[in-house]
Amino acid sequence: xxxxxxxxxxxxxxxxxxxxxxxxxxxxxxxxxxxxxxxxxxxxxxxxxxxxxxxxxxxxxxxxxxxxxxxxxxxxxxxxxxxxxxxxxxxxxxxxxxxxxxxxxxxxxxxxxxxxxxxxxxxxxxxxxxxxxxxxxxxxxxxxxxxxxxxxxxxxxxxxxxxxxxxxxxxxxxxxxxxxxxxxxxxxxxxxxxxxxxxxxxxxxxxxxxxxxxxxxxxxxxxxxxxxxxxxxxxxxxxxxxxxxxxxxxxxxxxxxxxxxxxxxxxxxxxxxxxxxxxxxxxxxxxxxxxxxxxxxxxxxxxxxxxxxxxxxxxxxxxxxxxxxxxxxxxxxxxxxx
Amino acid sequence: xxxxxxxxxxxxxxxxxxxxxxxxxxxxxxxxxxxxxxxxxxxxxxxxxxxxxxxxxxxxxxxxxxxxxxxxxxxxxxxxxxxxxxxxxxxxxxxxxxxxxxxxxx
Numbered sequence: 001x002x003x004x005x006x007x008x009x010x011x012x013x014x015x016x017x018x019x020x021x022x023x024x025x026x027x028x029x030x031x032x033x034x035x036x037x038x039x040x041x042x043x044x045x046x047x048x049x050x051x052x053x054x055x056x057x058x059x060x061x062x063x064x065x066x067x068x069x070x071x072x073x074x075x076x077x078x079x080x081x082x083x084x085x086x087x088x089x090x091x092x093x094x095x096x097x098x099x100x101x102x103x104x105x106x107x108x109x110x111x112x113x114x115x116x117x118x119x120x121x122x123x124x125x126x127x128x129x130x131x132x133x134x135x136x137x138x139x140x141x142x143x144x145x146x147x148x149x150x151x152x153x154x155x156x157x158x159x160x161x162x163x164x165x166x167x168x169x170x171x172x173x174x175x176x177x178x179x180x181x182x183x184x185x186x187x188x189x190x191x192x193x194x195x196x197x198x199x200x201x202x203x204x205x206x207x208x209x210x211x212x213x214x215x216x217x218x219x220x221x222x223x224x225x226x227x228x229x230x231x232x233x234x235x236x237x238x239x240x241x242x243x244x245x246x247x248x249x250x251x252x253x254x255x256x257x258x259x260x261x262x263x264x265x266x267x268x269x270x271x272x273x274x275x276x277x278x279x280x281x282x283x284x285x286x287x288x289x290x291x292x293x294x295x296x297x298x299x300x301x302x303x304x305x306x307x308x309x310x311x312x313x314x315x316x317x318x319x320x321x322x323x324x325x326x327x328x329x330x331x332x333x334x335x336x337x338x
Numbered sequence: 339x340x341x342x343x344x345x346x347x348x349x350x351x352x353x354x355x356x357x358x359x360x361x362x363x364x365x366x367x368x369x370x371x372x373x374x375x376x377x378x379x380x381x382x383x384x385x386x387x388x389x390x391x392x393x394x395x396x397x398x399x400x401x402x403x404x405x406x407x408x409x410x411x412x413x414x415x416x417x418x419x420x421x422x423x424x425x426x427x428x429x430x431x432x433x434x435x436x437x438x439x440x441x442x443x444x
Contacts, residue, residue, distance in 0.1 A: 045383035117377045117384075123444060126414055158411045180416055185408040210415075228418070245412040247444040248377050248384065263377075284379070293379045 002079065004028045005313035006110040006306075007098055009086050009253075012040020014283030014298030015114035016069040021306035023076030024330050027313050030079040030106055032086055032098075034119035034251075039066035041116055041284075042295075044246060055296060065295070075335045085119055087252050089279075094312070096278060110309040113265065113274075113281045114302070117248035125156075125242050129214040137220045138240045148173055152236050154223055156211060157243030160186045163194050165241055166203050176204040176235055178211070178225055206233070214240075253285075261287055271308035272301050278312055280305040340433035344371045344389075347441045358430060362423035362437060363387040373439030380424040382406060386444060387423040388413040389437035399426050399435075414440050 006022055008015045011033035022029045037043060042051075042062030050059050060068070084100040089111065091097070098106040122140035124130065130138055142165060151173050155166050158179040163186045166177045177194070184191060197203040212226040215234075222236045250263050259266050259275045264287035267273060272280045282305050283298035291297070310319045324330050339355040342365050356365030366374040366387075375386035382405060391399065396419055406425050410416045423437060 041378070041383070045378065046381070123412060126442075159408070180411065181407070183407070185404075185411070245385075247386070 001097075001105040001107055002030055004030050004079070004106070004108045006030075006112055006309045007032065007096070007106050007108045008078075008112045008114055009033075010040060010114035010116055010283070010285075011035070011038040011080070011082065012114060012116050012283065012298075013042055013065060013069055013295050014116075014302050015040070015112070016066070016073060017299045018112050018114055018282060018302035018306060019073040019076055019078045020069075021303045022309060023073065023078070024324060024333055025306060025310055025319065026329070026333060027306065027309060028078075029076075029112075030081060030108075032081040032084060032100060032106075034083070034085040036083040038070060038080070038082070039063070042066050044120055051295070053294065053296065075333065085251065089256050094278075109278055109312040111279045112302070112305050112309070113253065113279065113285055114283045114298070115250075115253055115281075115285045117263065117284055118250035118253065119248070120246040121249055122242075123244040123247045125211065125240070127211070127214055130240075133214070133216075133220045133240070137238065138242065140242055142241065145169065148239055151238040152176075153239045153241060154178060154235055154237040155241045155243070158184045158186075159243060159245070160190060161243040162241075163190045165243070167193055167197060169241075170197055170202045174204075175202070176206060176237075178206045178209060180208055180210050182207045206235075209233075264291075267301075270304070272305040273308060280308060340428050340430060340435070342428065342432070343434075343436040344373070345436060345438040346373050347439060356428050358428050360428055362389065362426040362428060362435070364424075365428065366423065373443070374423060375443040376424060382409055382422060382424060385409050385413040385422065388416065388443060389421055389423045389426075389439055390417060390419050391421050391426075391435075391437055393419065395432075395435055398431060414442055414444060 005027040006029040008018050008029055008031040011031050043066055047063040048061055052059055084102040086098050087101045088099040094109055095107050096111050148169055149172050153169055153173050154176045155162050156178050166175050169175050198205050209225045209227045212224045215222045222234055224234050226232055265274050265281040265285055267281050267286045267288055269288045272282050274281050282301035284293045341353050342356050343353045345351050352371055354369040363376050377386045378384035406422050410420050
């Protein structure tokens with residue numbers, strides 16, 4: 001069990017800045033995210049797209065913003081727990097106890113939920129029959145490519161993940177790449193390499209078509225695809241790999257007894273506390289009259305929630321507002337050299 | 339004010355007035371129309387405001403851009419007449435527009 005002053009759920013820009021705001025007022029924290037890297041939507045949805053409304057930064061990408069925040073919070077040495085999702089919370093006396101899906105336990109008087117629109121999960125194939133083959137013959141991500149040696153593989157999707165895996169797996173497998181339209185979107189060199197492999201007969205490309213049905217009872221034996229003009233084609237398939245990006249699901253947060261309004265959590269704008277004492281919500285996941293889903297709003301919300309955490313983390317101390325320009329104790333926490 | 343009709347996959351129709359300048363997605367959210375999730379809030383990053391636009395309206399709305407087409411690859415059962423409703427901005431010319439929502443968004 002890790003004991004700390006505050007646990008932040010979600011390592012997107014707002015969660016990362018919450019580490020900073022807790023850190024400068026002398027609070028320790030641990031941060032947990034379902035993704036295996038920090039940055040949240042900035043990294044998953046638009047790492048290369050420019051953002052123009054971060055104060056004093058005329059233009060930066062989602063990745064640059066994330067890296068800047070990570071650098072800014074380095075001095076506080078927060079514990080990062082990536083690739084795991086908080087599944088359960090319960091209250092013991094004045095402390096919240098959290099348990100992740102990897103079985104790790106945390107305890108703190110404060111939880112700051114900076115969960116964005118929920119946790120990212122792969123978008124699954126919309127077929128009932130798909131369910132029974134998931135994890136055995138249908139995959140949405142690949143951890144062990146040796147599984148696919150000398151097999152017939154049908155890959156769905158038109159983006160970089162689909163193309164990259166088609167290229168990689170075409171080295172030792174029969175690969176069919178299936179996409180709903182003739183254009184693929186991917187890095188230029190990936191696209192040209194895919195075209196080359198198609199010419200060489202190493203990758204079969206089927207467009208414009210969609211998955212029509214999955215065949216097989218206990219074991220999937222093949223699939224049927226449907227072209228835009230209605231023509232059907234059967235393809236022998238040992239494995240389906242499907243790359244349709246990520247969706248966001250509120251997930252277990254919905255089960256914690258928090259008030260929820262249209263997938264968001266109403267908060268008190270004085271301290272960003274939810275209906276549960278000691279649980280705060282900041283960033284895209286919180287709502288209040290006038291709420292704007294902007295990164296800069298998340299920063300403000302994190303600043304206020306952090307101050308509210310102080311009272312619960314150090315009930316016998318008085319919080320004093322200080323400026324980072326002038327405070328010696330903040331300089332010490334930041335490791336500023338004289 | 340332009341009238342926009344949202345039709346669910348099983349044919350339930352909802353006609354609402356939406357001010358010009360808003361997107362078809364925003365019109366749906368403001369009127370509690372079911373079937374449009376809009377998880378990313380209109381940043382064209384999630385494909386959960388996906389709608390089908392009937393042929394006769396398709397050429398009246400602004401042409402689809404590559405980035406929207408790319409995002410539609412991720413949508414649930416995209417078709418030739420698929421659009422992201424966050425990218426359809428309502429003008430007076432779109433008075434009477436009908437869009438159909440898919441069986442589900444994710």
